[in-house]
Amino acid sequence: xxKTKKSKKSKKESTLYYFYSQGCGFxxxxxxxxDKLNKDGYDILKLDLKEKDNKGLKKEIExxxxxxxxxPLLVDADTGxxxxxxxxxxxxxxxxxxxxxxxxxSPNSPPPPPPKDYENKKEIxxxxxxxxxxxxxxxxxxxxxxxxxxxxxxKKRKEMQQxxxxxxxxxxxxxxxxxxxxDKLMKHLGxx
Numbered sequence: 001x002x003k004t005k006k007s008k009k010s011k012k013e014s015t016l017y018y019f020y021s022q023g024c025g026f027x028x029x030x031x032x033x034x035d036k037l038n039k040d041g042y043d044i045l046k047l048d049l050k051e052k053d054n055k056g057l058k059k060e061i062e063x064x065x066x067x068x069x070x071x072p073l074l075v076d077a078d079t080g081x082x083x084x085x086x087x088x089x090x091x092x093x094x095x096x097x098x099x100x101x102x103x104x105x106s107p108n109s110p111p112p113p114p115p116k117d118y119e120n121k122k123e124i125x126x127x128x129x130x131x132x133x134x135x136x137x138x139x140x141x142x143x144x145x146x147x148x149x150x151x152x153x154x155k156k157r158k159e160m161q162q163x164x165x166x167x168x169x170x171x172x173x174x175x176x177x178x179x180x181x182x183d184k185l186m187k188h189l190g191x192x
Contacts, residue, residue, distance in 0.1 A: 014044065015077040016045065016074070017074070017075050017076075018034045018044050018047065019058050020071050021050065022048070026086035030072045033089050033092045034074075042096050061075055069084035074092060105141045109134070111131060111134050114127065115127045118154075118158065128147050128151065
């Protein structure tokens, strides 16, 4: 039985919930879809997870239907049908109409670990070979980036990490920083 738009005269409380959290990039992309559906006559309740009651309701629903999801989460509390994470507008509409949405395909195994040294050509070639093989084994997932694109992303991420003020590969420097933070915390708490 497909769920249709709720009548404005209906006294039945909505069981369509949209759980979101502040700072969630994918929530910002789904929210306009939810707003559009609500304008079209659906009754999807928007629930911010910074509120304790909303967090409890989300946990209750996840426990009842045996799933776990971060945000965004769209769920019908009557059926347990849900959309976990960002999905396209047509998928969100199908969910609101009462269709069960299958999970998108996912890889069969994790990808090979990224190279440690991006200047080492042999290491790069070994990684490229392993990644290409892994990508071929997971061709059922259409969103896996090609080998060169993924290598570029990994290099960029490593550069960003190394340029970050928090990055310091020296374990002694990290330990010193942790000790300073612990001292500051203990002083704040009044511990001697």
